[in-house]
Amino acid sequence: MKIPTTLKHKPVVVSENYEKIDGRMAGNTDAKGLSLGLAQWNDRGKVDISAKVWRYTGEKWSRQSEELPLHRVLDLSILICRTLEHFREAYRYENLYDPQRPVIDRVGLQGDAMTLAVCTDNERINEDIKLFSQALSDDDELIGERLRTLSKILKDMGY
Numbered sequence: 001m002k003i004p005t006t007l008k009h010k011p012v013v014v015s016e017n018y019e020k021i022d023g024r025m026a027g028n029t030d031a032k033g034l035s036l037g038l039a040q041w042n043d044r045g046k047v048d049i050s051a052k053v054w055r056y057t058g059e060k061w062s063r064q065s066e067e068l069p070l071h072r073v074l075d076l077s078i079l080i081c082r083t084l085e086h087f088r089e090a091y092r093y094e095n096l097y098d099p100q101r102p103v104i105d106r107v108g109l110q111g112d113a114m115t116l117a118v119c120t121d122n123e124r125i126n127e128d129i130k131l132f133s134q135a136l137s138d139d140d141e142l143i144g145e146r147l148r149t150l151s152k153i154l155k156d157m158g159y
Helices: 070-092 125-138 140-156
Strands: 010-016 031-038 049-055 066-069 103-109 112-117
Touching (some): 066 070, 070 125, 125 140
C-alpha cells in the first residue's frame, strides 16, 4: 500500500507493504508502512526528522499512526536490548527480578543517564513480568532475526 505524501509528515525514505513482515501480526495488521521523513511538528525554520508507523483502518489512514523523533526510536532500541539482556539471566530470581534492586541499568546519554528498571509501581508486577517473559520467549525467533540484521548493519557502518 502506498504511503500518503499529502499529510503533515513528509516521507523521504519508505518501507511500504510492511503488513507482510509485521512480526506475529504479518498478514493481519493495520500497520501498512514505515517511513523516515520530515516531522509533522516542524515549525518554520526548524526541521526535525521522524520515524512513522503508518496504520490504515481499511477505509482511511488512522489517527493512531505513530510518529517518533529518531533519537526516541534509538532509545527504545536501547531499552529493548537491555531488557532482553536482563531476561536472559532473570530465571535466577524468584520473581524474575530482584525486588531490592529493580534497576536493570543506567545508560549514559547526553551527560546524564537513562535509568531502566522493573516497574515496581505496577501492583501486579509479579504476574505481569511472568507474562512479559513468556511473550519474549515466544517471540525470540522474530526478535532475534531483527537483532542479527541490525547488528550486521551496525557493524557494516563501523559501529
